[in-house]
Amino acid sequence: MIRFDKVTKRFGTNTVLDSLDFTVSSGKHVTLIGPSGSGKTTILRLLMTLLKPDEGTIKVGGQYLTHEEKGGKLVPAGEKHTREVRKKIGMVFQQFNLFPNMKVLRNITEAPVHVLGMDKDAAEERARDLLDLVGLTEHLDKYPTQLSGGQQQRVAIARALAMRPQVLLLDEVTSALDPELVAGVLDVLRDIAHTTDITMLCVTHEMNFARDISDDVLMFDAGRVIESGSPEKIFTEPEHERTREFLSAVL
Numbered sequence: 001m002i003r004f005d006k007v008t009k010r011f012g013t014n015t016v017l018d019s020l021d022f023t024v025s026s027g028k029h030v031t032l033i034g035p036s037g038s039g040k041t042t043i044l045r046l047l048m049t050l051l052k053p054d055e056g057t058i059k060v061g062g063q064y065l066t067h068e069e070k071g072g073k074l075v076p077a078g079e080k081h082t083r084e085v086r087k088k089i090g091m092v093f094q095q096f097n098l099f100p101n102m103k104v105l106r107n108i109t110e111a112p113v114h115v116l117g118m119d120k121d122a123a124e125e126r127a128r129d130l131l132d133l134v135g136l137t138e139h140l141d142k143y144p145t146q147l148s149g150g151q152q153q154r155v156a157i158a159r160a161l162a163m164r165p166q167v168l169l170l171d172e173v174t175s176a177l178d179p180e181l182v183a184g185v186l187d188v189l190r191d192i193a194h195t196t197d198i199t200m201l202c203v204t205h206e207m208n209f210a211r212d213i214s215d216d217v218l219m220f221d222a223g224r225v226i227e228s229g230s231p232e233k234i235f236t237e238p239e240h241e242r243t244r245e246f247l248s249a250v251l
C-alpha cells in the first residue's frame with residue numbers, strides 16, 4: 001500500500017532521509033519510532049505531498065505519488081495526478097486543525113460533499129456513524145471550541161475517515177493533549193486499528209500504544225531505518241545499541 005524506493009530528502013546540506021526504502025502492506029499498522037529529528041515527520045509530509053523527494057519514488061496503492069508514467073517514461077507528477085493519488089490518504093495532525101467556524105457535523109461532511117461530490121444526506125449519515133465510532137454523537141451540534149482537546153482530536157479522526165482513505169497517517173496525535181485526555185483518543189484509534197482494514201502509518205511517542213496496535217515497528221536514526229520488526233522484538237529484544245538507548249530514554 002505504501003512503498004518508498006530509495007527516497008532521499010535534503011534541506012540544504014542536511015540529508016534528512018538517505019536513500020530510504022520501506023514498504024507497508026495493505027491493512028498493516030506500522031509505527032515509526034526514533035529520536036527527534038530522525039526524519040519521521042518528513043516521511044508523513046512526503047506522503048501528504050507537502051514536500052517532494054529529491055531522489056527516489058513513492059507509491060501509494062500501487063500508483064506513483066511523486067511521478068506519473070507518460071509515453072513509457074517516468075516523469076514528475078502533475079498536480080492532477082498527485083491530487084488523485086493523495087485521495088487515498090487521510091491524515092490526523094498533532095494540532096487538530098478543525099474548521100473553527102463550523103459545527104462538528106459540518107466539519108466531517110464538508111470535504112466529502114465538496115471534494116468527493118457526495119450527496120449531503122449520505123455524508124451526514126456517514127458522519128453520524130463516524131461520530132458514534134469515536135463516541136461523540138451527542139456533540140455533533142457543537143463548535144470545536146466547545147469541546148475538550150481530546151474530543152476535538154476524535155472529531156479530527158472522524159473527519160479523516162469520512163473521506164474513506166485507504167491509508168491513515170497519524171502524526172503524534174496525542175502530544176498536544178493534556179495527559180488525562182490521551183487514553184480516550186488512543187482507545188478510539190485502537191478500536192479503528194482492530195476493527196477496520198485501513199492501513200496505518202503512525203509516528204508516536206506512546207510506546208504502549210505502538211506496542212498494542214503495530215504489526216511492525218521501524219526504528220529511525222538519522223534518516224535511516226536502523227532496525228525493524230514486530231513490537232515484541234523491538235521492545236523486548238532490540239538488536240541495535242541506538243534502539244536500546246532510545247527505548248531506555250522513553251520507556
Ligand code: ADP
Pocket residue numbers: 011014016034035036037038039040041042043
Ligand atoms: P522527526 O519527525 O523524526 O522529529 P523531522 O522529520 O521533523 O524529524 O526532521 C528531520 C530533520 O529535518 C531535522 O533535522 C529537521 O530540523 C529538518 N527539517 C524538517 N523540516 C525542515 C524544513 N522545512 N526546513 C529545513 N529543515 C527541516
